Amino acid sequence: MAAEASSIRFGILGCADIARKLSRAITLAPNAELYAVASRSIEKAKAFASSNGFPPHAKIYGSYESLLDDPEIDAVYLPLPTSLHLRWAVLAAQKKKHILIEKPVALNASEFDAILQACESSGVQIMDGTMWMHHPRTAAMRDFLSDSDLFGQLKSIHATFTFAANPDFLNNDIRVKPDLDALGALGDAGWYCVRSVLWTANYELPKTVVALRGAILNDAGVILACGASLHWEDGKVATFHCSFLSNLTMDVTAIGTKGTLHVNDFVIPFQEHEAYFSAATKSGFSELVTGWVPQPSKHVITVDLPQEVRMVREFSNLVGAIKKGSKPDTKWPTLSRKTQLVLDAVKASVDKGFEPVEVGY
Amino acid sequence: MAAEASSIRFGILGCADIARKLSRAITLAPNAELYAVASRSIEKAKAFASSNGFPPHAKIYGSYESLLDDPEIDAVYLPLPTSLHLRWAVLAAQKKKHILIEKPVALNASEFDAILQACESSGVQIMDGTMWMHHPRTAAMRDFLSDSDLFGQLKSIHATFTFAANPDFLNNDIRVKPDLDALGALGDAGWYCVRSVLWTANYELPKTVVALRGAILNDAGVILACGASLHWEDGKVATFHCSFLSNLTMDVTAIGTKGTLHVNDFVIPFQEHEAYFSAATKSGFSELVTGWVPQPSKHVITVDLPQEVRMVREFSNLVGAIKKGSKPDTKWPTLSRKTQLVLDAVKASVDKGFEPVEVGY
Numbered sequence: 001m002a003a004e005a006s007s008i009r010f011g012i013l014g015c016a017d018i019a020r021k022l023s024r025a026i027t028l029a030p031n032a033e034l035y036a037v038a039s040r041s042i043e044k045a046k047a048f049a050s051s052n053g054f055p056p057h058a059k060i061y062g063s064y065e066s067l068l069d070d071p072e073i074d075a076v077y078l079p080l081p082t083s084l085h086l087r088w089a090v091l092a093a094q095k096k097k098h099i100l101i102e103k104p105v106a107l108n109a110s111e112f113d114a115i116l117q118a119c120e121s122s123g124v125q126i127m128d129g130t131m132w133m134h135h136p137r138t139a140a141m142r143d144f145l146s147d148s149d150l151f152g153q154l155k156s157i158h159a160t161f162t163f164a165a166n167p168d169f170l171n172n173d174i175r176v177k178p179d180l181d182a183l184g185a186l187g188d189a190g191w192y193c194v195r196s197v198l199w200t201a202n203y204e205l206p207k208t209v210v211a212l213r214g215a216i217l218n219d220a221g222v223i224l225a226c227g228a229s230l231h232w233e234d235g236k237v238a239t240f241h242c243s244f245l246s247n248l249t250m251d252v253t254a255i256g257t258k259g260t261l262h263v264n265d266f267v268i269p270f271q272e273h274e275a276y277f278s279a280a281t282k283s284g285f286s287e288l289v290t291g292w293v294p295q296p297s298k299h300v301i302t303v304d305l306p307q308e309v310r311m312v313r314e315f316s317n318l319v320g321a322i323k324k325g326s327k328p329d330t331k332w333p334t335l336s337r338k339t340q341l342v343l344d345a346v347k348a349s350v351d352k353g354f355e356p357v358e359v360g361y
Numbered sequence: 362m363a364a365e366a367s368s369i370r371f372g373i374l375g376c377a378d379i380a381r382k383l384s385r386a387i388t389l390a391p392n393a394e395l396y397a398v399a400s401r402s403i404e405k406a407k408a409f410a411s412s413n414g415f416p417p418h419a420k421i422y423g424s425y426e427s428l429l430d431d432p433e434i435d436a437v438y439l440p441l442p443t444s445l446h447l448r449w450a451v452l453a454a455q456k457k458k459h460i461l462i463e464k465p466v467a468l469n470a471s472e473f474d475a476i477l478q479a480c481e482s483s484g485v486q487i488m489d490g491t492m493w494m495h496h497p498r499t500a501a502m503r504d505f506l507s508d509s510d511l512f513g514q515l516k517s518i519h520a521t522f523t524f525a526a527n528p529d530f531l532n533n534d535i536r537v538k539p540d541l542d543a544l545g546a547l548g549d550a551g552w553y554c555v556r557s558v559l560w561t562a563n564y565e566l567p568k569t570v571v572a573l574r575g576a577i578l579n580d581a582g583v584i585l586a587c588g589a590s591l592h593w594e595d596g597k598v599a600t601f602h603c604s605f606l607s608n609l610t611m612d613v614t615a616i617g618t619k620g621t622l623h624v625n626d627f628v629i630p631f632q633e634h635e636a637y638f639s640a641a642t643k644s645g646f647s648e649l650v651t652g653w654v655p656q657p658s659k660h661v662i663t664v665d666l667p668q669e670v671r672m673v674r675e676f677s678n679l680v681g682a683i684k685k686g687s688k689p690d691t692k693w694p695t696l697s698r699k700t701q702l703v704l705d706a707v708k709a710s711v712d713k714g715f716e717p718v719e720v721g722y
Contacts, residue, residue: 021649155586155607158519158600162616164643212590213571213717214598225516227598229573229590237575237588239519239600246516246616248644248653251623255523255607262612262625264639265653272651278625282525283609288382290633290667292609292626306651356574 008074008316009035011059011067011097013088015048016079018102022129023052025308026077031316034058038067064088068095075100075319079129081180082187086111089126093118098125098319100312101336103195104187108347109340109360116333125318127311127332128339130195132267134314135307137275138199140299144261145200145254150281152258157238159196159253161189161267162225162246170244176222184223185244186343186350192250192267193240194342197230198335200254200261205338206230206238210356211349216245228346258282260296269307276300369435369677370396372420372428372458374449376409377440379463383490384413386669387438392677395419399428425449429456436461436680440490442541443548447472450487454479459486459680461673462697464556465548469708470701470721477694486679488672488693489700491556493628495675496668498636499560501660505622506561506615511642513619518599520557520614522550522628523586523607531605537583545584546605547704547711553611553628554601555703558591559696561615561622566699567591567599571717572710577606589707619643621657630668637661 010026010033012019019037026032034054039045042062049058061067068076068091075098080088085106092099099119105128106112119126132138145151165173174180175188183190198205208231215226225243250268254261262278269275280296305313318329341360349357371387371394373380380398387393395415400406403423410419422428429437429452436459441449446467453460460480466489467473480487493499506512526534535541536549544551559566569592576587586604611629615622623639630636641657666674679690702721710718 018650021651024649152608155604156521156523156588156602158521158602160517160519160614160616162517164618208574210574212592212598212600213569214592214596216596227517227590227600229588229600231573231575235575235577237573237602239573239588239590239602241517241519241598241600241616243516243616245618247513247619247621247641248646249614249616249621249641251614253521253610253612255521255602255604255610257525257606258608260608260610264623264657268646268650268653270653270656280608280610285609285629288385289379289629290382292629292631295631296625 006320007031007033008319009033009072010075010077011036011038011070011073012077013038013064013067014080015039015044019077019079020052021308022077023054025306025312027053028305028309029312029316031320032312036061036067036070036073038064068092068097074098078102081174082107083180083182086114089115090118093122093124096122096124100127100129100315102129103191104183104343105336105340107182108344109337112337112340116337119328123322123328125315125322125328127315128336129311130192131308131311134310135269135275136303137269137277137301140301141261141263141277144259144279150259152256154201154236154254154256156236156255157197157200157253158251159193159240160249160251161192162241162243163189163248164246165244176218176224178220178222182222183343183347185242186223186226186346190226190240190242190343190346191339193242195339196252196266197238197240198338198342200252201232201236203335203338204232205341205359205361206232207359208356209342209345209349209359211346211354213354215350223350226346226350228349230342272303272306274300274302367681368392368394369680370394370433372397372399372431372434372437374399374425374428374437374439375441376400376405380438380440381413382669383438383440386667386673388414389666389670390673390677392681393673397422397428397431397434399425429453429458435459439463442535443468444541444543447475450476451479454483454485457483457485461488461490461676463490464552465544465704466697466701468543469705470698473698473701477698480689484683484689486676486683486689488676489697490672491553492668492672495671496630496636497664498630498638498662501662502622502624502638505620505640511620512617515562515597515615515617517597517616518558518561518614519612520554520599520601521610521612522553523602523604524550524609525607526605537579537585539581539583543583544704544708546603547584547587547707551587551601551603551704551707552700554603556700557613557627558599558601559699559703561613562593562597564696564699565593566702566720566722567593568720569717570703570706570710570720572707572715574715576711584711587707587711589710591703633664633667635661635663
């Protein structure tokens with residue numbers, strides 16, 4: 001797609017696998033442009049650019065610093081290991097680059113606060129890379145959850161994100177290394193679970209978190225599987241389970257006084273061109289309890305642009321507005337921070353032997 | 362359906378609502394016969410018999426004792442409030458009646474052990490009324506879970522059974538009364554959750570149970586909503602949530618190293634004539650993680666006889682075999698007892714302020 005005159009110029013910091021998907025998304029977004037890529041190895045950066053649809057005039061950098069010094073670049077996509085987020089996000093902000101940052105946004109909320117501080121000082125936008133938030137299905141599910149007649153008051157949530165990592169991943173991936181992605185499965189799959197729980201609860205933070213016993217850690221102490229229950233003052237309860245050790249599963253179930261929502265592919269929809277969820281309202285039984293009346297219904301949403309393209313478009317819209325004088329949006333970084341606060345509490349509960357932990361603020 | 366010569370003659374103790382469904386099931390089962398009903402009010406028993414397809418020659422009793430004294434009756438269906446199970450199940454066994462008993466089977470495992478003792482002394486069969494165990498879908502799901510190539514090793518389970526009780530139920534139903542069904546939502550909806558978890562785990566008892574914080578009790582101390590996590594020594598983990606305060610929801614999700622099972626109507630299938638479940642195996646992503654390959658598949662099972670009819674048929678087969686000299690089956694009472702043991706542990710954990718409780722044996 002031809003970039004518009006007002007397209008936001010993206011530089012990509014690092015050649016992570018996920019950056020391939022984002023490169024395609026930037027290419028497909030109507031208001032974004034693949035402009036540069038940096039790797040510590042210029043050869044790797046060149047190879048990445050040539051195999052991921054970068055235009056011929058794209059800039060190739062052999063260091064992150066040099067990309068950040070390019071004044072033509074509006075925004076960076078930052079898929080580096082989490083332990084590097086603080087350093088590179090802060091520097092990017094100082095260099096006046098808007099930041100699309102992968103999850104988990106930091107090793108903990110206080111690191112993220114330092115990043116937020118740098119963004120605020122420089123007046124740059126930050127948004128995390130939680131793609132499913134931008135899927136049109138997510139908005140349709142929100143409509144259902146917000147309907148007091150169809151869904152009622154939220155009572156419980158259950159979220160799951162597991163996948164079966166192969167032996168190479170379990171030995172070598174950055175997500176099992178304490179010096180790279182120290183939060184392991186909690187920071188990766190668990191991030192999505194926690195975000196989905198917060199999303200369902202309309203971003204109201206739980207008061208207390210209790211990690212479930214039996215969290216599985218590798219020899220280096222990195223979480224490979226864990227779960228938690230989350231508790232709100234009004235009695236709402238959520239549970240989640242995340243793991244690198246089980247078959248790919250991505251569930252969110254939300255139950256209200258009047259309705260039930262099921263989605264089984266919340267992070268990555270089964271198919272790109274359409275997605276569905278199941279909604280039930282005032283479910284009851286037939287005479288003699290031999291069936292359900294009414295039965296849940298399936299809601300199919302057609303997708304105009306893939307969720308990651310919509311994410312890039314939304315981010316680029318915000319950046320474009322800032323370039324015209326608007327202030328950075330605060331909704332997205334607030335969601336990132338709340339998610340990180342809950343992750344921190346779950347991690348603390350695991351570390352404390354599954355004791356209840358109050359969620360920070 | 363005309364009763365066969367070898368049909369098992371049933372007497373029904375009490376006119377509970379669920380007894381209407383069981384009366385139909387006994388009528389439809391090829392080897393069972395509706396023979397008698399007892400209520401403390403003979404008028405109520407008469408009305409029940411005439412509106413639930415009892416044959417004209419059916420016996421109507423104005424007390425449970427007199428029904429139990431009828432030598433023509435082979436078996437009783439016992440849907441009385443849980444607090445009455447010990448007394449009436451023991452007396453039924455002493456009167457040599459085989460027993461189909463509603464869940465929860467007793468107020469606790471030691472009461473159930475007294476019932477089992479009486480059954481053993483009299484050589485009578487006991488089976489609980491967990492209908493979904495007898496659905497052909499349950500067998501099909503077992504095939505999937507047992508397949509080491511398709512499902513692999515079980516890692517986690519989540520079960521939910523909630524329904525939105527109306528104000529009359531919440532004020533007056535036996536399931537909210539401490540002197541009748543003292544286990545409340547845990548004994549009712551929670552029974553099914555716990556059974557489904559045990560079923561998924563091939564009846565291996567968890568070692569430890571931790572009730573989730575935020576259990577909701579009524580003024581009389583009866584549980585209206587609660588949940589728990591269950592933990593096995595091999596690292597398997599299960600969570601469940603049961604409630605009288607949320608929209609009707611009946612989920613079981615089982616995740617193995619290679620496969621995932623979803624069923625959203627496990628207790629009462631959406632429709633009587635067919636039922637389905639979703640199975641996923643070796644789920645992965647397409648190139649660039651834009652969809653799932655393969656996607657989960659839907660398995661539809663056609664139903665020859667409703668699950669409760671199959672339950673009555675199975676029970677009657679066992680009784681028929683005993684009448685021909687076989688010993689009572691031990692599988693079914695063992696499942697009842699294991700379910701009760703886990704309920705007891707959850708209840709104890711709630712009572713102890715959500716401390717971990719070891720499951721009895």
